[in-house]
Amino acid sequence: xxxxxxxxxxxxxxxxxxxIVPSNTQKYSLVDINNAIKEKLGVDPVIExxxxxxxxFISEIRIxxxxxxxPTDCDGVVWSLNFYGQTxxxxxxxxxxxxxxxxxxxxxxxxxxxLIYWLQWFTL
Numbered sequence: 001x002x003x004x005x006x007x008x009x010x011x012x013x014x015x016x017x018x019x020i021v022p023s024n025t026q027k028y029s030l031v032d033i034n035n036a037i038k039e040k041l042g043v044d045p046v047i048e049x050x051x052x053x054x055x056x057f058i059s060e061i062r063i064x065x066x067x068x069x070x071p072t073d074c075d076g077v078v079w080s081l082n083f084y085g086q087t088x089x090x091x092x093x094x095x096x097x098x099x100x101x102x103x104x105x106x107x108x109x110x111x112x113x114x115l116i117y118w119l120q121w122f123t124l
Contacts, residue, residue, distance in 0.1 A: 001069070002119050009071075011061045014040045020100060027097035030056075034088045037061065044073040049092035056098040 015021070018036035020028050030047065037045045041063060050059040064074040074089050092098055 002115055006115050009041070009063060011037070015100070022100050022102035024099065024102050027099055029097055030088055030090060030092050030094055031086065033058070033061075033098060033100075034086070034090070037063070041071055043071045044087070044089055046074045047088070047090040047092060047098075049090065049098060051093065054096075056092045056096050058098055058100050 012022070015033065015036050017040070018032070020033060020036055033047055034045065043063060046060075046062040046064075047058065048060040048062070049056040051057075062074060064072050066072045088094075
């Protein structure tokens with residue numbers, strides 16, 4: 001199921017469809033990133049940032065599932081920001097745009113590592 005979800009819920013594909021692509025110079029708004037995911041999947045994601053040198057970098061995007069393994073809104077237990085009348089689950093600094101960093105290595109091994117890490121988090 002994890003392999004199927006990796007392709008079905010590919011955040012890079014979802015974001016790319018809205019012209020949000022990895023770049024070390026281009027920045028995107030938290031609202032645009034959240035809306036791209038919500039429009040495609042119909043659920044509220046959690047967007048986590050790593051803050052470095054007073055900048056936001058996407059570090060993780062989570063989607064939540066019911067016990068029946070159907071996508072559902074994440075519940076906001078961790079963080080919830082009210083941003084222009086929209087509730088967004090994130091730890092990102094809402095006053096700053098976000099860098100979606102481009103990494104040189106995007107090999108199968110990297111993707112498998114991310115899948116395994118995600119599966120460990122999901123099964124907790």
